[in-house]
Structures are given as structure tokens and as C-alpha cells.
Amino acid sequence: MTDTTGIRTATGRTGLDIVVRGAGVTGPAGPIVSGVDLRIGAGRTLAVVGESGSGKSLTAQALSGLLAPGLSASGSVSFGDLSVDLAAPESVWRPFRGSTVALLLQDPFTSLSPVHRCGAQIAETLRAHSAGRGLTGRKLREAVAERLAEVNLPAHVARQYPSELSGGMRQRVAIACAIAADPLLLIADEPTTALDASTQGEVLDLLARLQADRGMALLLISHDLNLVRGRADSVAVMYAGGIVEEGPAAEVLTTPAHPYTSALRASNLSLEVRSARLPTIAGTVPRPGEILAGCxxxxxxxxxxxxxxxxxxxxxxIRSDWSLACIHSTGPLPVPPVPEVLEAPGETGGEALLSVTGLTKTYGHRAAVEDASIVIGRGESVGIVGESGSGKTTLARCIAGLAEADAGEIRFRGARLSAGLRGRDPLLIQVVFQDPYSVLNPAMTVGQTLLEALGVARRPAADLEALLADVGLTPDYRGKRPRDLSGGQRQRVAIARALALRPELLICDESVSALDVSVQAQVLNLLTDLRERYGMTILFISHDLAVVRHITDRVYVMNEGRIVESGAGRDVLVDPQHEYTRKLVTAART
Known part of the structure; x- marks a missing residue:
């Protein structure tokens, strides 16, 4: 029976299982997500994986009543004896959201207000769903402190602003806000993508403990197949708005039965083996209106x-706990072996393009980089790994001239680079950042952006088409704006912008961390091709050890501003000697 509010009461309780029936999302161009059925048991984790554009995040938004204007939902979600129509108005969702279903986003800055203290934001959630418990004054402060303690944060964090916290601490505050009203279902949309491996593990361990303590169901959305395989009970693989495979996470992601899942798994990176070239999935996810009548x-x-x-x-x-949408497969598909690449020696060979000696950079009383020395040979690809705050990006910014070191020496092609940008040829060193929006003007077309870069390099406009081809983009992309592109396409444009200046050293700072596995593989292959084609030298910074293992010859490990270990990737990332490196590798393998 359904009442006028959009909430339906069932005739009998079914426990705390969360059941999604026929979930769909429709936009101006037609259906985007359709026919999604999911079931999550109390205290269990269901992961949803798939490429960007598969409909994962839209499904999460539909299940929490947070679709953007212009999009409409269909289907229902049931929590025991309570069923909610996904098309219900905001007046229905408002009291329901937070107390029954909560959404945890990738970037806590999108869910936390930068101008309000952390405690005030947790208190706001508590007050909104206190159900007449009259939480005020001291009782409210105690409740906030309890929520912070649940996420392993001290009470004084309540008085701090999000900007005063590390990434991991901000995400813990976001979790405290999400669980403040004791939801039955927590939807976590890429909750650890921007975090390093050890912090990822801490956040995921925290979520697991909260599930066990509260009997809370978790819907985990992620592009990290290794993370899902180790943390989820079951997995649903989405493609172009629908589920194509669903079953036990460990089995589906180890021995997949659907060709799409198999292709995703083949694109996944291994810490144990450095591959010559990563398998990729040709083409892109179809847009709404492009989906065929068949598969x-x-x-x-x-x-x-x-x-x-x-x-x-x-x-x-195909089994009582395993479902598949494929007419050619009835069981696990073979995963082709990935060819290994010869390992580089642990020491630089040949001419040194870049040498850094005793570099120190302080902010206030804290040394972000302390007495760091590295050498990069011409044509090499060298990685720097470490946790957030270890000094990786600060060191790279000093090398690129974006920050001025307090002490030490930087030599490029044998010549000493002066402080800051003074006396430095800006064409020699270019940076590709994590977020291409940080370098792409949203008001400019791709063509305008790249023509501007070509102009700085004093190259003719006729080079534009060849520049697009270098990064795997066709000429028709010149008229598109960043908002018209996928994450992988935007990053290709950012790489093209850097290449326009024909740099000798390309610094990639977390440049693939936000991409799904198949697009990540494409961009890494692209960087490998460009390095071979132009003899470019690459300095690759990442918290993802498997990515660094694949793309680099040698690795430096940073901890608290100091380099604590260095050598060939095989030695450092497979058989580390320093205690800190061993901790990073253990976290990456967990």
C-alpha cells in the first residue's frame, strides 16, 4: 500500500536488508540508468564498479534523492518494512536522508562547509534527525565528541575548520557527519580515491568497524578493483547504465565471466609485475541515446x-549467487597474461638531465622537504612515492620553479637553476597535475587552449592537429570545451598542453589517480609512447605504488620530507628494505 508521501509500508518486516528494485535515471537525452536491482544485507558490503559514465554515481544519487535538476528517477528502495519511491519529492527525502540512507562523497570538501567548524556540521546533522531527543548545549557537544571518537578523532577537532585537517582527517569528519543519524545504508562514492594507500586502509578499516558495530549496510562505489576484491562481500559490475555481472567480489574480480569485467581486470595494475604495455578497452562508454537494442x-x-x-x-x-548478462559466456573467462618489461638498473646510467642536491623547503617551522637529493638521467622515468604530506609535491614544485627552495641546488642539463622562475627557460620543464580543471580554462575550447600553448612555444598553428594526434584525440575535439569531455579526455588535453612546449622533463603529479582502471591504462600507455617517441624524461609522483611500478624505471621514497629509500622499482616496491617503504607496500597489497 502506498500513501501520498511516497513511502510504502510493507505487510511484514524483512529484517534490515536493503533491496533496490528497478532503479533508473532519465535525462534530457533519454535513459541513463535502467533496470538496476540490488540487495545488501545488514553489515554487508556491496561494491559497484565500472568505467566513468557507467552510471555508478547517478545510481548512488538516485538512492539518496540527490539527483541534479533535469534528471528524474524511477524504481524503489526498501529498508526492511519501509519502501521509498525513488521518484518521491524532496519533502519525502528530507527526513529520510541521513537517518536511513547517507551519502559519503569522494572529496570531503564537497560535503563539508569550509566556513563552518567541524563540530557545528556534525551537530547540524544530529539536530536535524534527533527525533525530539532535545539535544542542546552540553548534551549536543557530548554527542558530537562521541561521533568524533567513533571515527578515531580527538574532541578538539570539533573546533577546527576542514582546511586545518589532513585529507584523511577531513574524510573521517565527513564519515562522522554521514553516520551521525545512524543510517541503515551508507553509500560511499569513491571515498578513498584521493588518499594514499595507508590512509585508504585506515578509512576502510574504520568503515568496516562501523558496519560491524551498527549493522549498517555499505554500498561502495570504486574504480579500484584491488580495493573492492579485498573489502567487498559482493560486487555489481555496471556498464552503460545497467548491471552486466554480479556475484561474490573475490570470485568475480579474480575469475570474471563477462567480457567487460575480464577487460577491466586485465587493465588492472599489479605491484608484482611491471608490464611492457597495459591492455586497454577500445572505444568509450556509449552516451545516452547511443545504446544499442542488444548487449x-x-x-x-x-x-x-x-x-x-x-x-x-x-x-x-549462472549460479545461485552469480548473475551474468552475456549470451557467449557461462563461466569464468581466461585473462590473458601481461608481458613483462625488462627492469632498469638501480642507478642512473648516462647523462644526468636533472640533479637535486640537499634541497630544503620550510613552511613556518615545518620542513616540507629536508636535505633531499635525487638524480634523473636523460630519457629516464623516475618515480617519487610517499604518503600525503611526505613532501613529494613540494619537491616537484621546487624543481618546476613553482616554489622557491630555502637551501640546496637544482641543476638542469648541468646548469644551475636560479631561485624561483628567474633565469629559467619555462619550456624545459612542464607539469601535468591531478585535476586537469586546474590548467584548462572552462571558457576556452580545446583548440583555443592548445593554440595558446603553441603560441607560447612559437610553434605554428598548423601543428594543432598533430598535437591532438599525439595524445590520441581527433581533430573534431578542437571545438569542444572541458565540460564536454570525460576525465580521461580532459587529462589527454592537459598532457597535450604540456607537450606543446616540447619539454625535456615532464612532471606528472598524481596525473592518473582520479581515473578508472581502463582509462588509467590508456593514459599510462600514452605516456610510455610519448617518452619513446620524443626521448622525453618523466618525473612521476603518485601515492599509487602499482602505477609507479609500471611507469617508472627507478623510485625514490619520501617520508616526512626526507628520502628514505631509492633504487630500481623491482627492488624498492617488491622487496623494500626500509621500514616505512615496507609499510607502504603492505598497505598497497592489503
Whole structure:
């Protein structure tokens, strides 16, 4: 029976299982997500994986009543004997959101107010859902302190602003806000993507403990297959708005049965093996209105036949706990071996392009980098790894001339680089940042952005088409703006912008950390190709050890501003000697 509010009461309780039936999202161009059915048991974790554009985040927004204007939802979600129509108005969702379902986002800055103290934001959630408990004054402060203690934060954090906290601490505050009203379901949308491996582990351990203590269900959205395999009970693989495979996470992501899941797994990086070239998935996820009548994945699938493109392929059981949408597969598919690449020696060979000696950079009384020395040979790819706050980015900014060192020496091509940008040729060193929006003007087209860079390099406008081709983009992209592009395409444009100046050293600072595994593989292959084609030298900074293992010859490890270990990637990241490096590697393998 359904009342006028959009909430339906069932005839009997079904426990605390969360059941999603027929979830869908429709936009101006047509259906984006359709026919999504999910079930999550109390205290259990269901992960949703898939490429950008598959519909993961839109599904999460629909399940929490937070779709953007212009989008509409269909279907329902049930919490025991309570069922909510996903198309219900905001007046229904407002009291329901937070106390029954809560959403935890990737970047806590998108959910935390920068102008309010952390305690005030937790208190606001408590007051909104206190159900007449009259939490005020001392009782409210105690409740806030209890929520902070639950996420392993001291009470004084309540008096701090989000900007005063590290990334991991901000995410803990966001978790405290999300769980403040005791939700039955927590939807975590890429909650650890921007965090280093050890902090990721701490946040995920925290979520697991909260689940166990509260009997809370967790819907985990992630592009990190290794994380999902180790943390989720079950997994649903989404593609182009629908589920194509669902089953036990450990089995589905180790021995996948759907060609799409198999392709995602093949694109995944291994810490143990450095591959010559990563397998990628040709093409892109179709946009709304481009989906064929048959299998959604058919245009990109090596097994596809004419039948796949014309006959609807439903999600059907191949085992009591495993479902699949494929007419050519009934069980695990073989995953092709990835060819290994010869390892580089642990020491620089040949001419040194860049040498840094005794570099120190302080902010106030804290040394962000202390007595750091590195050498990069011409044509090498060298990695710097470490946790957030270890000094990686500060060291790179000093090398690029974006920050001025307090002490030490930087030599490029044998010549000493003067402080800051003075006396430095800006064409020699370029940086590709994590977020391409930080370098791409949203008001300018791709063509305008790249023509501006070509002009700085005094290169002719006729080079634009070749520059786009260098990063795997066709000429029609010159008229697009950043908002028209996927994350991977925007990063390709950012790389092209740096390449326009023909740098000898390309610094990549977390440049693939926000990308899903298949797009990440494409960008890493692109960087490998560009290095070989132009003899470019790469300094690659990342908290993802598997990415660094693949793309670099040698590795430096930083901790609290100091370099604590260095050598060939095989030695440092597979058989580390320093206690700190061993901690990083253990966290990456967990």
C-alpha cells in the first residue's frame, strides 16, 4: 500500500536488508540508468564498479534523492518494512536522508562547509534527525565528541575548520557527519580515491568497524578493483547504465565471466609485475541515446556477433549467487597474461638531465622537504612515492620553479637553476597535475587552449592537429570545451598542453589517480609512447605504488620530507628494505 508521501509500508518486516528494485535515471537525452536491482544485507558490503559514465554515481544519487535538476528517477528502495519511491519529492527525502540512507562523497570538501567548524556540521546533522531527543548545549557537544571518537578523532577537532585537517582527517569528519543519524545504508562514492594507500586502509578499516558495530549496510562505489576484491562481500559490475555481472567480489574480480569485467581486470595494475604495455578497452562508454537494442557492451567486445547487437541480453543466474548478462559466456573467462618489461638498473646510467642536491623547503617551522637529493638521467622515468604530506609535491614544485627552495641546488642539463622562475627557460620543464580543471580554462575550447600553448612555444598553428594526434584525440575535439569531455579526455588535453612546449622533463603529479582502471591504462600507455617517441624524461609522483611500478624505471621514497629509500622499482616496491617503504607496500597489497 502506498500513501501520498511516497513511502510504502510493507505487510511484514524483512529484517534490515536493503533491496533496490528497478532503479533508473532519465535525462534530457533519454535513459541513463535502467533496470538496476540490488540487495545488501545488514553489515554487508556491496561494491559497484565500472568505467566513468557507467552510471555508478547517478545510481548512488538516485538512492539518496540527490539527483541534479533535469534528471528524474524511477524504481524503489526498501529498508526492511519501509519502501521509498525513488521518484518521491524532496519533502519525502528530507527526513529520510541521513537517518536511513547517507551519502559519503569522494572529496570531503564537497560535503563539508569550509566556513563552518567541524563540530557545528556534525551537530547540524544530529539536530536535524534527533527525533525530539532535545539535544542542546552540553548534551549536543557530548554527542558530537562521541561521533568524533567513533571515527578515531580527538574532541578538539570539533573546533577546527576542514582546511586545518589532513585529507584523511577531513574524510573521517565527513564519515562522522554521514553516520551521525545512524543510517541503515551508507553509500560511499569513491571515498578513498584521493588518499594514499595507508590512509585508504585506515578509512576502510574504520568503515568496516562501523558496519560491524551498527549493522549498517555499505554500498561502495570504486574504480579500484584491488580495493573492492579485498573489502567487498559482493560486487555489481555496471556498464552503460545497467548491471552486466554480479556475484561474490573475490570470485568475480579474480575469475570474471563477462567480457567487460575480464577487460577491466586485465587493465588492472599489479605491484608484482611491471608490464611492457597495459591492455586497454577500445572505444568509450556509449552516451545516452547511443545504446544499442542488444548487449550494451557489444560495440567494444571481441566476442560480439550480430545477435549480440540486436537481441536483448537480460541478467540471468549462472549460479545461485552469480548473475551474468552475456549470451557467449557461462563461466569464468581466461585473462590473458601481461608481458613483462625488462627492469632498469638501480642507478642512473648516462647523462644526468636533472640533479637535486640537499634541497630544503620550510613552511613556518615545518620542513616540507629536508636535505633531499635525487638524480634523473636523460630519457629516464623516475618515480617519487610517499604518503600525503611526505613532501613529494613540494619537491616537484621546487624543481618546476613553482616554489622557491630555502637551501640546496637544482641543476638542469648541468646548469644551475636560479631561485624561483628567474633565469629559467619555462619550456624545459612542464607539469601535468591531478585535476586537469586546474590548467584548462572552462571558457576556452580545446583548440583555443592548445593554440595558446603553441603560441607560447612559437610553434605554428598548423601543428594543432598533430598535437591532438599525439595524445590520441581527433581533430573534431578542437571545438569542444572541458565540460564536454570525460576525465580521461580532459587529462589527454592537459598532457597535450604540456607537450606543446616540447619539454625535456615532464612532471606528472598524481596525473592518473582520479581515473578508472581502463582509462588509467590508456593514459599510462600514452605516456610510455610519448617518452619513446620524443626521448622525453618523466618525473612521476603518485601515492599509487602499482602505477609507479609500471611507469617508472627507478623510485625514490619520501617520508616526512626526507628520502628514505631509492633504487630500481623491482627492488624498492617488491622487496623494500626500509621500514616505512615496507609499510607502504603492505598497505598497497592489503
Amino acid at each position: 550494451r557492451f557489444a560495440p567494444r567486445c571481441a566476442l560480439a556477433t550480430a545477435e549480440c547487437r540486436t537481441v536483448p541480453v537480460p541478467l540471468e543466474e
